[in-house]
Amino acid sequence: MVRDGLRKYTFPFTGIKNNETPKKAVRCALASPNVKSMLICGPGGTGKTVLAESTGSLAPERKTHVIPLGATEEMVFGGIDLEKALGRGERVLSSSILGRADGGIVIAENLNLMPEHLAYKLLNATETGSITVEREGISATYHSDFLLVATMRPDEGALSEHLLDRFDMCVFTSPPKDLDTRAEVVQSSLEFHDDPEGFVSRHRKEEAAESKAIAEARGRSRYTSIPEGYCAAISEVCSGLNVAGHRGDIAVMNCARAFAALDSRDVANLEDLKDAASVCLEHRRNDDGAQPAKEMPEEENEGPGEESGEPEGKSPGESGEESGEQQDGPSENRDRECNASGDRQETPDGDPPPPALDPEEEIFGIGEAYEVIDYLSRDDRGPAGNLGGKRAKDRSDGRSGRTIGYRIPKGRINDIALCASIVAAAPHQASREKGGLAIVIEKGDLRERVRERRRGTTILFVVDGSGSMGAQKRMVAVKGAILSMLKDAYQKRDEIGMVVFRIDRAEEILEPTKSILRAYKALEDVPTGGRTPLIHGLLKGHEILGGKASKDTMPAMVILTDGRCNVSFTPGKPPLEEMLSTARALSGTGIKFIVIDTEAGRLRFGLALDLCRSLGGTYLKLDDLNAEHIEKSVRIAIKE
Amino acid sequence: MKNHAFPFSALVGQEEMREALILNAVDPRVGGVLIRGGKGTAKTTAARALADLLPEKGDGKRMVELPLGSSEDRVAGMLDAEHAIKTGEIRFEPGILAKADGNVLYVDEINLLEDRIVDLLLEASASGVNRVERDGISHAHPSRFTLIGTMNPDEGELRPQFLERFGMCVNVVQETDEGKRMEIVTRRMDFERDPVTFRSGFDSEQAALRKRIADARKLLSGTSPNPGVVRSAARIVSHLGVESCRADVAIVRAAHARAAFCGMGIPAREDVLRATRLVMPHRIETEPFDEDRGPMEGFEEWFGTV
Amino acid sequence: MKQKNKAVYPFSAIVGQENMKEALILNTVNPSIGGVLIRGEKGTAKSTAVRSLAELLPDRFVIDGCPCGCAHGSLELCPECEERVSTGKDGGTYVPMRVVELPLGSTEDRVAGTLDIEHAISEGRKKFEPGILAMANGNILYVDEVNLLEDHIVDLLLDAAAMGTNFIEREGISYTHPSRFILIGTMNPEEGDLRPQLLDRFGLAVDVEAERDEGRRTEIILRRMEFEKDPEGFREKYSGEQDRLRKLINDARNILNDVVAGADAVKAAVRISLHLGVDGHRADLALIKTASAYAATQGRTAVVPKDVAHVSKLVMPHRMRRNPFQDSNLDTKELEEWLEMEIR
Known part of the structure; x- marks a missing residue:
C-alpha cells in the first residue's frame, strides 16, 4: 500500500497465493518502461486491491499515489494554488496528484465509478505523458510519466470501448480454484491483518529478490528485441480477433519484450508473445468470442485451473453490463447460469404452490437474460421526443440534488458554494481592504453550486398475457426480455411496476417498486391465455402512471404485445379502432411509451407498429432489445 | 445530546440480530452488519442500543451516525472555510469519516444513501483510509470503522459492491408470538414513559453484558485464527458457490468471536454454523435474479456430513 | 381567502x-x-x-431564547441549551x-x-x-x-x-x-x-369523505357563510364550546401520565395487530398510546380493551396490507365484538 504514513504495511506481492496470470501481468507492467496502464477487473473479494497495491511493494523506488473517487479535476491534474493566491495574490499552478506522480505509480480504484471525462483525461495523460491545465486563469503544461493501475468491478457498470482500448493491459482476477489454495489465501489474509509486520518480514527476502529481478528486467527490456517475423504474427492475431487500431499490436510487442527480459533473454520468443497477447488483447477483441482464436495460446506453464481465470468469451466491455455472467468470467460458471435458467423453464419452482390455472392458461418460464440496449432514450420513431434525453440525470435548478460543480451565478444567488467562492476570491486578496479578515469575498467571487438530481424513472411493463403469446412459447422470450430490462433497471436504480392484460381485464400484478426481487417473483407468475384486452391494459397503465409525471419522476410505459387487440373497452365499439383512438388520447399525457412488438411467424399484421404510431412512442421488435444482436447486425452492415 | 437509548439487554426476541451486533462489539474485524427488515422490527432501536455496549474510548465516542442528507464534503471532510476566511490558511476540516475512525459508523435507511456518499464509504472501508482531493485540500487520514446499516428492502436494495462490504447480514422478521409481542410493547411503553428509571432497571444486565464482551475481547486478543476453522470456512463458502474470499474471512472472524463470547479459545462446530448463518445470506442473494432458493436450507445437513 | x-x-x-x-x-x-x-x-x-x-x-414551558424550542427540563436539548443548563442560564417561559x-x-x-x-x-x-x-x-x-x-x-x-x-x-x-x-x-x-x-x-x-347528508351539507354552508359575514361574532358564538374543548384537552393531558394500560389492554392491542396481519409492533404501540389518550379524555386512568378497539379505526387503516379489491374501511363494531369473544 501507499507509503503515506497511514498504513505502513502493504500486502507483499510474493504473499499472493492465487491469480497467477494477473501476477504475471503485474511483473510485466513493472518491468516494461513502455507499459503505461493496466486494468484489473474482477468480482468483489478476488484480490484486485491487493494486486494493485502490491505494485508499490514490488517497486519501492517508485512512489505510489492514489486517486480517490471523490477527487476533483483540479486536484488530479492541477489548478490554482490556493495558499499562494491567498498569501501573495499570485496565480500559480498547484501541486496535483499527477504532478507529483512523475516516475511513479498511480492507483485508481473503481475507475468505472469515476466521472468519465476524468477517466479519459487520465488515460490520455498516460499515453502522452504530458498534462495541460487551463482553468481559473492558469495556463500550464507539465510532464508526468507514470504507470496507471486501475481496478473495476464489472457489475457496477461498464467502461466504454474507447476507454478500454486505451489500457495497455487488462487482466481478470478470479477466486481461488481449489480448496487448498482458497484456505491458503484466506489464512494469509487473516495473518496479514492480525500481524502485518510479521507477515511482511516473513516475505521480505523473497519480495526483495522479486523486486530486484523486476528492476533488472526493466533495465534490460529497453534492449530486448522481437524477431522480425513475429511482428507480422502479432498483426495477424490482432486482426483475427478483430482488434481495432494499433494500440493492441504495440502493447503486445512491449509486453513480449518485458516478458523476455524477465526471463533474462534479449530476444523475445513465441512464448513471450503468447503471454503478452493474453494480457493485452482480451479486452480489445471484437470477434464474437465464441471460440478462442487459433493463435490464442493455452496456458501451459501455470498452475492447474489457472486458464479458467481467463475469460474466453466476451470483452469486458460487453460483459460489464451482464451482471450475471461476467461476475463469473470463466465459462464453467456461465454454464451454471444457463442451467439455472433452464431449470426454471421446466418447473417454475419457488415455495408457494402454483396458482390454480384456467384450462386455457399456461405459465411459461423465463427466457435467458441478456444485455439490453438503452431503449428508454431511443427516439427513432414517432414524435415523442419531448421527454427524451438521458434518463437518469437532470441538472437541477433548485437547491436539491448533489453538487457536481460550481458556476458563476446568474441573477439572484441562493445556493452559495463557500469553498469554491474562497478559491475564486483567493487571487484578489492582495489588493483588497481586509477589515480584520484574512479573506474578503466580494460579490463577483461568489460561486453557486451546480447540482444534479436523479430523475427517478418509473417503468411500467404492460404485458400482453393473451393466448397468442403462448404460441411458439413466445412468452418465454417476452419474459426473458422483461428480465433483461429488470436487470438494466436494477443497475440504473429505477422503479418498476407490471400490468398484465388478458381475458377481459388488466391487472396490476406489481405496484411500482424498487425491489427487484419482488419484480422477479411477479414476473415468474405471469400467466398466459385468453383474449387480448389491450385497451384495458393501456388504461390501467395510465391510471398507475398518470399521477407520476413530475419534475422528479419520468414515467415510462413499456408495452409488450403483438397489438392484436380483440376486446373493446366500450361495448359495441370495434376493438382495433378503439385501441388506436385511446392510444392517440394517451399520447400527450407526459408518459413515454415504448412498444415492443412480440409478433412472430410468417403472417404478420404489424398492428403493434400502428399502436406505437398512435401513442407517439418508440417502436422496437423483441429481438432489437438485445444489445448483442444489434451490435452484430451493425457490424454485418458495416462489413457488407 | 446525551445517550438515552433503549438498553440493549431490554430487547426481546430477534436473536440473530442481537447476536450479530454483539459479535461486532466483540471483534470489529467481523466487518459490520447490515440489518434488513420491514417496518417496526426494532432494527434501528437495536443498532442504536449497541453504542452502550462498545468499549469506552478516550473521546467518549463509540458510535457515529451518518444522517441521510449528509453532503459529500461533510462526510469526507473539506476545506475549513472559517479558518481560511479568518487567517488565510488552508486547513483540512475533518468530517464524519474522521470521527468514525476506530468507532462504529451507523447509517439508518442505508439503502437511501446517495451514490456519491456510498462511493466514499466503499473507498474508506476498502482501504481503511479516507483520501480527500478537493477544493485545494489534499489530505489523507485513517478511517477504519465497523459499518452498521439498517434498511427496509421495500425501498430498494443496496448496490452489490456495497452489500459485499458488510461482514454480516441479518434479515429480521416481525415477532408473531403474542407473548413476546406483549413484552416488547410493554417494555417500550415503560421506556417512553420514563427512560431514566427504565434504563436503571437494566443497569446490572447491561454491565454484565459489557463485561462479557470485554472478557471475550481479551480472550480473542491472545488467539490467532485456527487453520481448521479456516479450512471449514473455505469449504463452506465454495459449497455455497460464493466467490469472494471476504466471506471466508468473515466466517472465521465471526466463529472466533462467538467462541470467545462463550469463553472458548477455539470455535466449535456450532460457532462455525452460526457464523455462516450470519455471514452468508447477503452474499448468496447478491445476484438479485437468482431464485430465492436458499442453499442455506440444505446447508446444515450438508455440513453435518463433512 | x-x-x-x-x-x-x-x-x-x-x-x-x-x-x-x-x-x-x-x-x-x-x-x-x-x-x-x-x-x-x-x-x-x-x-x-x-x-x-x-x-x-x-402552552409549552420552554427554555428562554432557544430557536429550537427546547422544552424546559427535557433530556434532549440543542447544544446551546445544554450550555445554558450547565451554566444555569436556563430560564423558562411559557409559549403557546x-x-x-x-x-x-x-x-x-x-x-x-x-x-x-x-x-x-x-x-x-x-x-x-x-x-x-x-x-x-x-x-x-x-x-x-x-x-x-x-x-x-x-x-x-x-x-x-x-x-x-x-x-x-x-x-x-x-x-x-x-x-x-x-x-x-x-x-x-x-x-x-x-x-x-x-x-x-x-x-x-x-x-x-365529503358530507353526503343533505341536512348536514346545508349546515356546513350556513355556518361558513355566517362566519364569513361576521367572523368575530361567529367566533364569539362558539367561544363556550371552544373553552370546553380546551379544558377537556388540558384535563386529559394532566392525567395522561397516570394512565396505565394493563396486561389485558396490551393483549388486546397485540391481538388486534396479529388479527389484522399488520407488520411490526409500531402498530401495537400506537394502539396503546392512542387508547391511553382516549381514556384520559374520558377522565379515566385505566385503559380497557374496549378503548383499544375504539381507537383501532384511527390506528389501523393505513397499516393494513393494501388490497385494491377490498374497502379499507375498518368495521370497529365487528372488531369490538371479535375482541370481546377473543378475550372472554
Whole structure:
C-alpha cells in the first residue's frame, strides 16, 4: 500500500497465493518502461486491491499515489494554488496528484465509478505523458510519466470501448480454484491483518529478490528485441480477433519484450508473445468470442485451473453490463447460469404452490437474460421526443440534488458554494481592504453550486398475457426480455411496476417498486391465455402512471404485445379502432411509451407498429432489445 | 445530546440480530452488519442500543451516525472555510469519516444513501483510509470503522459492491408470538414513559453484558485464527458457490468471536454454523435474479456430513 | 381567502368529520402518538381543521431564547441549551404550542437548517441557521399535500420523525438539535400515493369523505357563510364550546401520565395487530398510546380493551396490507365484538 504514513504495511506481492496470470501481468507492467496502464477487473473479494497495491511493494523506488473517487479535476491534474493566491495574490499552478506522480505509480480504484471525462483525461495523460491545465486563469503544461493501475468491478457498470482500448493491459482476477489454495489465501489474509509486520518480514527476502529481478528486467527490456517475423504474427492475431487500431499490436510487442527480459533473454520468443497477447488483447477483441482464436495460446506453464481465470468469451466491455455472467468470467460458471435458467423453464419452482390455472392458461418460464440496449432514450420513431434525453440525470435548478460543480451565478444567488467562492476570491486578496479578515469575498467571487438530481424513472411493463403469446412459447422470450430490462433497471436504480392484460381485464400484478426481487417473483407468475384486452391494459397503465409525471419522476410505459387487440373497452365499439383512438388520447399525457412488438411467424399484421404510431412512442421488435444482436447486425452492415 | 437509548439487554426476541451486533462489539474485524427488515422490527432501536455496549474510548465516542442528507464534503471532510476566511490558511476540516475512525459508523435507511456518499464509504472501508482531493485540500487520514446499516428492502436494495462490504447480514422478521409481542410493547411503553428509571432497571444486565464482551475481547486478543476453522470456512463458502474470499474471512472472524463470547479459545462446530448463518445470506442473494432458493436450507445437513 | 386578523374558523364549529376531529384531539393530548394523516378529496375541511386546531393547543414551558424550542427540563436539548443548563442560564417561559407549516417546494436547507452564509462571509464565523425542523420541535408540523413532497425532503422528515432529532451534516455544518413534532399531513389520494416509509410514520390515519347528508351539507354552508359575514361574532358564538374543548384537552393531558394500560389492554392491542396481519409492533404501540389518550379524555386512568378497539379505526387503516379489491374501511363494531369473544 501507499507509503503515506497511514498504513505502513502493504500486502507483499510474493504473499499472493492465487491469480497467477494477473501476477504475471503485474511483473510485466513493472518491468516494461513502455507499459503505461493496466486494468484489473474482477468480482468483489478476488484480490484486485491487493494486486494493485502490491505494485508499490514490488517497486519501492517508485512512489505510489492514489486517486480517490471523490477527487476533483483540479486536484488530479492541477489548478490554482490556493495558499499562494491567498498569501501573495499570485496565480500559480498547484501541486496535483499527477504532478507529483512523475516516475511513479498511480492507483485508481473503481475507475468505472469515476466521472468519465476524468477517466479519459487520465488515460490520455498516460499515453502522452504530458498534462495541460487551463482553468481559473492558469495556463500550464507539465510532464508526468507514470504507470496507471486501475481496478473495476464489472457489475457496477461498464467502461466504454474507447476507454478500454486505451489500457495497455487488462487482466481478470478470479477466486481461488481449489480448496487448498482458497484456505491458503484466506489464512494469509487473516495473518496479514492480525500481524502485518510479521507477515511482511516473513516475505521480505523473497519480495526483495522479486523486486530486484523486476528492476533488472526493466533495465534490460529497453534492449530486448522481437524477431522480425513475429511482428507480422502479432498483426495477424490482432486482426483475427478483430482488434481495432494499433494500440493492441504495440502493447503486445512491449509486453513480449518485458516478458523476455524477465526471463533474462534479449530476444523475445513465441512464448513471450503468447503471454503478452493474453494480457493485452482480451479486452480489445471484437470477434464474437465464441471460440478462442487459433493463435490464442493455452496456458501451459501455470498452475492447474489457472486458464479458467481467463475469460474466453466476451470483452469486458460487453460483459460489464451482464451482471450475471461476467461476475463469473470463466465459462464453467456461465454454464451454471444457463442451467439455472433452464431449470426454471421446466418447473417454475419457488415455495408457494402454483396458482390454480384456467384450462386455457399456461405459465411459461423465463427466457435467458441478456444485455439490453438503452431503449428508454431511443427516439427513432414517432414524435415523442419531448421527454427524451438521458434518463437518469437532470441538472437541477433548485437547491436539491448533489453538487457536481460550481458556476458563476446568474441573477439572484441562493445556493452559495463557500469553498469554491474562497478559491475564486483567493487571487484578489492582495489588493483588497481586509477589515480584520484574512479573506474578503466580494460579490463577483461568489460561486453557486451546480447540482444534479436523479430523475427517478418509473417503468411500467404492460404485458400482453393473451393466448397468442403462448404460441411458439413466445412468452418465454417476452419474459426473458422483461428480465433483461429488470436487470438494466436494477443497475440504473429505477422503479418498476407490471400490468398484465388478458381475458377481459388488466391487472396490476406489481405496484411500482424498487425491489427487484419482488419484480422477479411477479414476473415468474405471469400467466398466459385468453383474449387480448389491450385497451384495458393501456388504461390501467395510465391510471398507475398518470399521477407520476413530475419534475422528479419520468414515467415510462413499456408495452409488450403483438397489438392484436380483440376486446373493446366500450361495448359495441370495434376493438382495433378503439385501441388506436385511446392510444392517440394517451399520447400527450407526459408518459413515454415504448412498444415492443412480440409478433412472430410468417403472417404478420404489424398492428403493434400502428399502436406505437398512435401513442407517439418508440417502436422496437423483441429481438432489437438485445444489445448483442444489434451490435452484430451493425457490424454485418458495416462489413457488407 | 446525551445517550438515552433503549438498553440493549431490554430487547426481546430477534436473536440473530442481537447476536450479530454483539459479535461486532466483540471483534470489529467481523466487518459490520447490515440489518434488513420491514417496518417496526426494532432494527434501528437495536443498532442504536449497541453504542452502550462498545468499549469506552478516550473521546467518549463509540458510535457515529451518518444522517441521510449528509453532503459529500461533510462526510469526507473539506476545506475549513472559517479558518481560511479568518487567517488565510488552508486547513483540512475533518468530517464524519474522521470521527468514525476506530468507532462504529451507523447509517439508518442505508439503502437511501446517495451514490456519491456510498462511493466514499466503499473507498474508506476498502482501504481503511479516507483520501480527500478537493477544493485545494489534499489530505489523507485513517478511517477504519465497523459499518452498521439498517434498511427496509421495500425501498430498494443496496448496490452489490456495497452489500459485499458488510461482514454480516441479518434479515429480521416481525415477532408473531403474542407473548413476546406483549413484552416488547410493554417494555417500550415503560421506556417512553420514563427512560431514566427504565434504563436503571437494566443497569446490572447491561454491565454484565459489557463485561462479557470485554472478557471475550481479551480472550480473542491472545488467539490467532485456527487453520481448521479456516479450512471449514473455505469449504463452506465454495459449497455455497460464493466467490469472494471476504466471506471466508468473515466466517472465521465471526466463529472466533462467538467462541470467545462463550469463553472458548477455539470455535466449535456450532460457532462455525452460526457464523455462516450470519455471514452468508447477503452474499448468496447478491445476484438479485437468482431464485430465492436458499442453499442455506440444505446447508446444515450438508455440513453435518463433512 | 385571506383574513387580515387571524380570524380562524373555530374547531368546534366544524360539522361532522368526527374521526378526523378525534384524531387531532387525541394527538394534542398525547403528542407521542405520532401524528395523523388525513386523506380525502378536496373541500373536506381538512386544512381548516388543522389550522383551527392551533387555537386549542396548550402552552409549552420552554427554555428562554432557544430557536429550537427546547422544552424546559427535557433530556434532549440543542447544544446551546445544554450550555445554558450547565451554566444555569436556563430560564423558562411559557409559549403557546404552534402549528408550523412545511410548504411544498421547501428547499432542503430551509427544512433542515443551514450554514448562515452572510455570517460566514462577513464575520468569518460559521453559524447554524435553524430551519423548519427546529421550529417544529415541540409543535405541530403540518404538511398540506404531503404526498407531493419531494423525495429528499421526505428523507429529512423520516429521519427526524424516527429519532426525534435532526442531525445536520452539510455545508460545513455539523449540528444536532431535538426535533420532536406532531406530524400532520393532509393529502388527496387521487394525486398519488405516499411513500410507504412515510406512511408508516403517521400514528393515525383518517379517511374523510365529503358530507353526503343533505341536512348536514346545508349546515356546513350556513355556518361558513355566517362566519364569513361576521367572523368575530361567529367566533364569539362558539367561544363556550371552544373553552370546553380546551379544558377537556388540558384535563386529559394532566392525567395522561397516570394512565396505565394493563396486561389485558396490551393483549388486546397485540391481538388486534396479529388479527389484522399488520407488520411490526409500531402498530401495537400506537394502539396503546392512542387508547391511553382516549381514556384520559374520558377522565379515566385505566385503559380497557374496549378503548383499544375504539381507537383501532384511527390506528389501523393505513397499516393494513393494501388490497385494491377490498374497502379499507375498518368495521370497529365487528372488531369490538371479535375482541370481546377473543378475550372472554
